[in-house]
Amino acid sequence: MGLFSGTRPDNLGVHDGRLAPPKPTPNSVSSQTDQHDDAEHYIEPLHYTGDAKHAWAVLRKVIDGMPRVKVITSEPNYLYAEFCTRLMGYVDDVEFFLDEKAGVIQVRSASRLGRSDFGVNRERIESIRAQLAQARTRSGAQ
Numbered sequence: 001m002g003l004f005s006g007t008r009p010d011n012l013g014v015h016d017g018r019l020a021p022p023k024p025t026p027n028s029v030s031s032q033t034d035q036h037d038d039a040e041h042y043i044e045p046l047h048y049t050g051d052a053k054h055a056w057a058v059l060r061k062v063i064d065g066m067p068r069v070k071v072i073t074s075e076p077n078y079l080y081a082e083f084c085t086r087l088m089g090y091v092d093d094v095e096f097f098l099d100e101k102a103g104v105i106q107v108r109s110a111s112r113l114g115r116s117d118f119g120v121n122r123e124r125i126e127s128i129r130a131q132l133a134q135a136r137t138r139s140g141a142q
Contacts, residue, residue, distance in 0.1 A: 005084070005091045006112035014078050014097050019108040028110035029122050043125055045104035046132060052100045055132075059096060059105060062131045083124065092121055 011020045022028035022041035031045035048055030056077070063069060063081055073080040077098040082091050090113060097106040107128075109121040 005089055008072075008082075009093060009110075009112070012080055012093060012095060013073075017097075017099070017101075019095050019097055019106055022108065023110050025111075025115045027115060027121060028108075029125060030108045031104070031106045032108070043107065043109075043122060044129075045099070045102070045106050046096070046125075046129055047104055048132070049136065052098060052103075055105065056098050058132060058135050059128070062128055062135070063096075066128075085120075092124070094121075094124065 009020070013019075018032055019030065022030040022033055022038070026040060028041055029043040030041055031043050033041045035042045046059070053076075056079075060071075060074065060079065063071065063079065066083070068084045068086060069081050070084070071079065071081045077100070079096040081094050083094055084091050090111060092109055092111050094109045095107065099106050107125050109125055111121060
């Protein structure tokens with residue numbers, strides 16, 4: 001890890017069907033925050049069609065193919081990865097929760113340090129969303 005890696009948060013994971021809330025700073029997004037009360041931090045969950053386990057496997061493949069990522073925890077319905085910036089070594093904590101009851105993959109992405117991330121956490125989740133959509137298109141799923 002780099003000079004600016006910070007300390008791994010101790011509130012990560014799924015608790016009562018929920019990921020940790022977003023940080024109060026602008027460098028955090030969560031699909032489990034209220035869209036109307038906290039639009040700054042809200043991001044849509046990842047939607048999937050068909051088999052949940054297949055969607056989860058595709059997500060894992062997408063994550064594994066991304067640069068500067070280290071998967072810390074990989075469970076049947078929870079994935080936690082650390083993404084590190086290239087130059088300064090800042091770390092973002094990114095979590096995914098396969099919420100089969102809701103039919104979505106909940107997400108949370110937050111910078112460990114600082115206030116601003118110039119939209120990197122939101123852009124990362126949107127990139128993952130696009131890659132999942134591309135994988136669905138390639139496989140012929142609607």
